[in-house]
Amino acid sequence: MKARINSIEYYLPEEVVSSAQLAQEFPDWPVEKIEAKTGIRQRHVARQDECSSDLGFEAARKLFESGACRPDQIDFVLFCTQTPDFFLPTTACLLQHRLDIPTSAGALDFNLGCSGFVYGLSLAQGLIETQQARRVLLITAETYSKLLHPLDKSVRTIFGDAGAATLMEGVESGDNFLGPFVFGTDGSGAKNLIVPAGGMRCPRTAESAVAVEAGSGNWRARDNLHMDGAKIFEFTLKTVPLCVSRLLEKSGARIEAIDRFIFHQANQFMLEHLRKKLAIRPERFSLALRDCGNTVCASIPIAMKDDRDAGRFGANHTAMLVGFGVGYSWAATLARWPGEVLM
């Protein structure tokens, strides 16, 4: 039994924040500067009453409506988010019920950010190829907007909310559609991308909600997302090229044989730097953040779906997927679209 990606759908919340709006709020960053550095024209933002499970639900509903499969054919739900609806219960359990997935299905949440989609593919492959599940619904959904301080332009210009649903299925085949995988973890970088308050280590208090000036005119409280952009960039420079080399070495593939490079859509500045450093031709390298921003664990499936719809990632093409970020955590794999699958 071999696991493969059957189809992907995604959902973006209706409310939009354009770079022009942000430039009005932060006059020292003109719209041209925001768009040139981030590559982002607009970000979608969840309503106050709209949670990660709602975005994941809409994406999964689109997937079922596409005819890819029926809810009663799903026998495992994997849900990746860092902004769950509740501390407990598990969001995947809520989604099992809401999506009419059978009670015989397994369901679990896992907490990862930008590397989450690639980890999810690995978990799904493990479940399928050990015949514990035949069809796995992998939902990656994030609402970082709820964590951002309104006066922190360093993150408000970058992050957007989104949900993606990916159907993984098992097929009898001599071919491999997914893998190998390489993983990496370095918890020493935890402090560089963190929401300090709100968990058990440091619960939210009136004090943790008080914003302070955090440099470069940005404000944030301990309840908000804190990102040290320069430290994250240093981590990326040191980690991603090595991760790519390790994957090429492990797979025995030459970089020229990869049809598509789909990296976590962090921001255009970082992606363009990595593309040039790795000598990847621009026509093979995905940039899919212009209209949705950095959507964390949903960014790779959104780029895959856009590439697929635009004919840039076709039947029997091989894509290199690389996720990297908060943790620090990173993972990479090769994924092939099967020829005959409906997308």
Place this chain on the structure above:
Amino acid sequence: MDVRKMLSQAMELPKSKLTGVHRLSELEHWDSLAILNFMALVDANCGLALSPEQLLECQSIPDLEDLLARAQSMSHESAHQLN
């Protein structure tokens, strides 16, 4: 490795604007975005991933030149050890 050239590119200023400048605090464009640009330029031109802490410790352009020279020498040493 022309630090002044990379510095001017990082701040998106002509190199002539750096004439006579010694201290980085004299450069109002030496901000968080310029530091990211500088890190990218050093990585692209010299293959070195500098840490932002090291960069922030630099008070002057000669400090930046020393930092790069040290980083390059350490990188050559590690390459030599690997060989």
